[in-house]
Amino acid sequence: MPTPTETRKSSRKGPTRSEASKAAILDATRTEMAENGWRGFSVDAVAKRASASKQTIYKWWPSIGAMCVDACLALIPDSPDGGRDPQERITALIVPLEAAARTGAGHAVLRVALSAAADDKDAGELWRAWMNRDIRMPMRMLLAELAGKRVIRREFDLDEAIEEMLGPLWHRIMVMKAPVREGFCSAQAAGFLKVYAAS
Structure with missing residues (x-):
């Protein structure tokens, strides 16, 4: 026994x-x-x-x-600490995608995952759940805070703002089939803050 x-x-x-x-x-x-x-x-x-x-x-x-x-998703790291600077904080939420795309054949893996999410119901639900939990909801809270501090204006569509930041990344991965350069997400965050700056 x-x-x-x-x-x-x-x-x-x-x-x-x-x-x-x-x-x-x-x-x-x-x-x-x-x-x-x-x-x-x-x-x-x-x-x-x-x-x-x-x-x-x-x-x-x-x-x-x-x-x-x-x-x-197992290839995408957690978001780093963004500190206090608005650009760094926005970058921290989306830079894990850049990091994954720059890891080995990560850009190819991301491309397949996005194709699967577009074609397959279960894959799409899994991808959207991750996007909502790890990017959209934290971004919504951060942008609301920045709007409250008058860093950015209040009147904008959150989904459109995220698409403007991530759209060029998806285009580079899906259409151009090219690696993502270092600093790509930081540049997108800087562009967002410039466009939506409080007047």
Whole structure:
């Protein structure tokens, strides 16, 4: 009969193996995304690379698109501390996307994730949930604060403002298929503050 210690050890193996397997699948997914894109994406190739079964993949993700978005989101770092300067604070909220795009084949992974979000319902919901939680809601609070301090004017559409800041980034990744230069998001934040400066 196993001792309590042995029971605890064995019970920890399951989650640890699951986490390791999931990490391997996400890593293999990013490799497949970078090499073959969204249209040529192969679940079989991911399963082979990760030494996992397709059954496990379909058990953990509602769709292949959702798996691609999940793999991409794992590549995006948390927002850094923006300090007190308005430009730095706005930059801090969007610069993780720049950082992800500048990490290895990150621009290719982002491109596939955006394509998946556009094509697949589950992927789209996952991407929008992340955007709302990590960018839109924090940005809404920050811009409301800056408007209250008369740094920027009050009358503007939040979604349009975010699109103006991120639109050039999406264009560079999706259309130009080009890496993102360092300081890109800082320049977008500076442009936003100039356009929406309180009179």
